Amino acid sequence: MSSSTSEGAKGGSNHLYTVVLLGASGDLATKKTFPALFGLYKNKHLNANTHIIGYARTKMDQAKFEDHITKHIKTKSEEEKATLQKFLKLCSYQDGQYDTDEGFQKLEKRLQEVEKDSGATARLFYMALPPSVFIPVAKHLKKNNYKKDVTTRLIVEKPFGRDLESSRVLAKELGELYPEDEIYRIDHYLGKEMVKNLMILRFANVIFGSVWNRHSIDNIQITFKEKMGTEGRGGYFDGFGVIRDVMQNHMLQILTLVAMEPPVSLDAEDVRDEKVKVLRFIPPIQKDDILLGQYTASEDGKEPGYLDDEAVPNDSKTPTYAAATIYINNERWAGVPFVLKCGKALDQQKTEVRIQFKDVAGSLFKGLSRNEIVIRVQPGEAVYVKMMNKEPGLGMKTIISDLDLSYSSRFNDVVIPDAYESLILDALNDDHSNFVRNDELDAAWKIFTPILKVIDEGKIDPIPYAHATRGPKGVAEFVAKYGYTRSQQDYIWPQHSGSRAAAAGKDQKSPTKDDN
Structure with a gap:
């Protein structure tokens, strides 16, 4: 002990x-x-x-x-x-x-x-x-x-700087004071239960491991939605924007865990070595591969727009929404787009990873929808696999079904710890696995700094979108451009309460529209 x-x-x-x-x-x-x-x-x-x-x-x-x-x-x-x-x-x-x-x-x-x-x-x-x-x-x-x-x-x-140059200055000055093994750069998303589960899903399951590559997967989306705007933080937020606030850190951390190769061991440095390798295969984001938005007042006028904040300049072009496409130029992922989407003042609160597979080659059936693995980080932690199934009855009609692991039903007696609890305990136990290493931070900033410079210079105009909507006009077309295909059939993720809950007479959870 x-x-x-x-x-x-x-x-x-x-x-x-x-x-x-x-x-x-x-x-x-x-x-x-x-x-x-x-x-x-x-x-x-x-x-x-x-x-x-x-x-x-x-x-x-x-x-x-x-x-x-x-x-x-x-x-x-x-x-x-x-x-x-x-x-x-x-x-x-x-x-x-x-x-x-x-x-x-x-x-x-x-x-x-x-x-x-x-x-x-x-x-x-x-x-x-x-x-x-x-x-x-x-x-x-x-x-x-x-x-x-x-x-x-x-x-x-975080934030660990605002671009590659400032990050390096911060790293240099901290490094002159403390050795790397004494520094724990905390990104609380690495402490979330489903993020920590990604390595288990990938490397402990043959059924996933064999298809986790460009030969089977068409595209991957990582989505981060917040219902709140910048209430009370407009002045601070305007100096950073949503890319620095969310995408360059939280979302990129999730991407590295989805895309990394198996580490030699679970030792912290072996794990972080593989994450850094992924980042080094990613070229800087291009202007054509990004879409920006900025929220306005809600359609009913009850919620203010971003520019209504007195601390925000009236002519600010700071994005509150961003969609960016990243490519990993290695043998496993070459040609597979990773679409990262994040925004504030949207229609719902959720973070998820959506892995969409290629179409069935030479299919015998019409109207098929693609298989997907959806990893719901929050709220309502879950992993579900969308698959085609025969509709019960005398015919051969296909319907979308799912294999569903919803944590609230499968582990209904377990309390999932807060991410900060998990990470503070890791630090007390001298475990760096879920903290950001200096060279990892450097590689991440190389991906984003060129496009951030373009944005900071006001060369990309954000598209306005109303508070409490899905985001700026053109997002669906942007995602479709990189291969994402929406289901041809209507599908509602039922969030099954599970057999144990049903046996106990508990109510079923409300269905949730399966979209992103």
Whole structure:
């Protein structure tokens, strides 16, 4: 059993960590990081002596700090409420600036007090901070809080730069302070259950492995939809756009797991080696292979448009929607388009991978639809295979059916952990597998930086689309241009509740239109 975890927990590290959360007063820490840490504690994945220190510029006493970090922590029972009180006893707060030594010196004093009491031998610094202070904070941590005899881990939130040049500057400056094995660049999508399941689906199933190539697959779509616009973040978002916000990181990470070759082992570096190889086979995106959009007010006028945000310039061409086609020029994938689509203020919330196979050669039957494997990342985690089947009866009519693994029915007694829980635990267990390596980041920026330069120069006009619609006009034609064929038959994904749920008398879930 690892000393970094409580009794009965999984663990891969021999260290007891003290966790320092920098940016503790911000939204990310409040909404994601503290709830994730509580989840780990509640499920006995944190040692009972693990102390958590919040650090930020805001002045707060302990009572206000505890009230702040519990805003988004939900407890379902008296037992959980009691567990939360125990968790809060492990949390303390230190205010301080990000650009002077004084606050970090006070933090060091607090760290030494905690480590004396707990016996901790390692420090995990989680930088839930804006990119502008990454390097100043990293420098002050190295100067004031880095000890050669204490194991140190540094979690850095995205964005990791805004283009290849700025990313390299950030990597160089961080690399001069900390070795690569101490840096954990976090992309929370790599902690999502279905994303972590991709390697199992691919490399543990003969039925998938033998068809996972250009000979069988016609095209692959990766879709990321959000119903919300940029509410409250317009000023920040306008400096990045949807490609930097979602596509260059979350979606590209999913692509590498879908497309990579089998790694030599499950060792973190072997896995990341294969992801980097995929990225190096991808040429920069061309202007003809991208479509941009920007949302306007909803058709009923209730939801504002992007340019209605006072923090957004009236003439902004920043895209809130993007569809881009990527090619991987290796033996497995040559000629297969990977279409990445992402957008804000759309008609629904979902992330999925849709793998569409080629037409049946010399088919005996008319009106066939293509086979598809759909991997639903969120919400409603699922994997389903669309296949042709005989319609029951006396005739030989074909219909679309499915082989459906819906997590909510097949694993209805299992709670899927939050992505941040999973990734923080990986960092505590010294596992880099689901974090972004420096050369991986470099290869990713090479793909996107040329087209981002064109966009930043205002050379591509985004197509307007109304809030709460499917996206800009021309998306369907754009996808069709790269070979995607919509089903010739109407098909509704039923989201089966499963035999166990049906036997228990539970209601069937509502059908969901199977489209993208």
